[in-house]
Amino acid sequence: MDRKDFLNSIGMSAAAFALINCLGCKKTDGNSSSDTSGPTGVNFTLDLSQAANAVLLNNGGSLVSNGVIVAKTQAGAYIAVQRSCTHESYTLTYQAVNSRFYCPNHGATFSEGGTVTNGPASRALTVYNTQLTGTSLKVYS
Template sequence: MDRKEFLTLFGAGAAALLYTSCVTGCQATDNPISAPANVDFTVDLSASGNAALTRDGGYLYNSGVIVARIAAGNFVAVSAACTHQGQNVQFTGNQFYCSAHGSSFSTTGARTAGPANSPLRKYNTTITGTSLRVFS
């Protein structure tokens, strides 16, 4: 086998392998998991179980929602399930990121990178003393 034959054969094999792995491992369409509707809960920021929200970039999950602290007194809450295939997103300090296939979302829930096509649902937050209310 000469060099040209090898490259032709190898190239066709690699292309077939890439096509197969993408088709079977990474669906381009979003999953049917819907974001929680009727959300209304309160997080006690003084409770030790909620200590993640006492530092910038910290986050926690509650009722299908991820609540994150951007800065002191500035919180954001969006649906936790990635709109691609449903894995919980994480907060990285300035965006939400899904480690399953690399989708990312802004702090408003807007999709900034795929393969997810749809945004995360954003919820309202309001703080009174040490009580953080998250609601739709």
């Protein structure tokens, strides 16, 4: 085998290897999934007297449960939206000071009511109902 044949062989092998590895390419970084919709059939209750949920006793507090961000606004209202951005499913954060949900991946923002306030997202968040009874906060579709 001469030098030219050898280099061709290496180049073809590398190209074939790259093609095989990229055929199934998709995001798997742990921060995203292929679903940009919120969970359906949501129906759970948080006991606000438990330490794990105590952050919701304070205005501006938030937590993630069952694929939903549950937050207490600066005004003291409870709100709940899907935890994933509608652009590429990255995990959102609640920014109480700015009264919004923020995607740290591409900078999309959403109002507390779930509407898009800054792209690249173009679809609103799924919003869930909340009902406080004593220290039990029910979150449901």
